[in-house]
């Protein structure tokens with residue numbers, strides 16, 4: 001069983017490039033710019049890209065753009081070989097001054113705090129894409145989106161697929177559909193090649209749905225079972241898929257669901273953590289018939305299955321908690337099915 005001893009080891013594991021990503025770097029022309037890099041996923045995505053480029057033996061820059069409200073992220077990135085540029089993506093002239101590169105990953109966004117400042121969420125999720133889509137009109141752009149643009153569905157559906165019509169619940173999800181629509185429009189009018197990357201829940205050990213449930217079990221709190229099922233994917237795999245998705249960006253845009261292969265019952269995960277952590281489980285909330293469920297079969301047909309299995313994630317997460325590993329203190333609120341964040 002793999003035990004992650006510390007954050008350096010965790011960051012390294014999350015940044016390991018797959019053989020397929022390394023091969024892609026040999027084919028991909030031009031540099032890569034990650035917009036909104038200074039968040040939960042971006043740091044190790046940048047590091048993974050640098051590692052893949054190095055292993056491929058090619059010459060390519062990875063540039064990370066964020067406001068860098070937290071300077072420690074910037075220091076890590078520079079240390080890992082990622083060039084950084086501080087930029088507020090809501091500042092149109094600052095976006096227009098960014099160097100043009102052929103490959104863009106757009107992962108800046110706003111979710112929590114939407115209630116009460118809906119305008120800022122809309123600006124971040126739908127206005128900033130207009131500036132980015134206009135400036136990078138000759139680029140490939142992988143746009144991070146969410147499975148929350150779909151309606152809530154029953155477990156028997158097998159999860160939403162790309163052909164399903166969006167039906168976002170609440171303003172955060174509506175603004176995410178806004179982001180997709182603006183990039184679609186930019187692609188049509190300005191010509192950018194775009195892939196809409198609809199992700200459901202990355203797992204790092206410092207945050208994520210597994211982290212949230214494990215923490216409730218560990219602290220002997222009732223596990224919230226309001227949303228009874230979910231999907232997750234190891235963050236290293238999600239980031240690898242996002243980088244590899246650059247090759248699949250098209251005009252008009254392609255849509256791609258991204259998650260793990262299982263539809264996972266909250267009760268199954270809680271019981272597994274209960275066994276490993278030696279805790280009794282209690283629940284709160286009545287399991288709803290419908291949840292956000294992402295059918296990522298198309299992504300698996302393009303990229304293969306994720307390298308890290310659900311069982312491995314469960315085991316690493318439990319060990320991380322027992323060893324007192326750091327938590328980001330950023331709950332996913334995956335149990336929210338009203339669209340209010």
Ligand SMILES: NC(=O)c1ccc[n+]([C@@H]2O[C@H](COP(=O)([O-])OP(=O)(O)OC[C@H]3O[C@@H](n4cnc5c(N)ncnc54)[C@H](OP(=O)(O)O)[C@@H]3O)[C@@H](O)[C@H]2O)c1
Nearest residue numbers: 036038039040041066067068069088089108109144201202
């Ligand atoms: N993590 C998941 O499981 C998950 C699931 C579904 C969808 N997503 C989406 O995928 C994307 C990446 O996820 P994440 O968890 O890494 O998000 P995150 O932690 O919120 O990171 C995004 C980063 O974007 C930067 N940013 C925000 N506003 C900006 C602005 N005006 N200008 C420049 N940079 C800005 C922020 O860094 P600075 O403060 O330094 O600017 C922020 O840390 C997000 O859009 C998220 O909503 C994530």
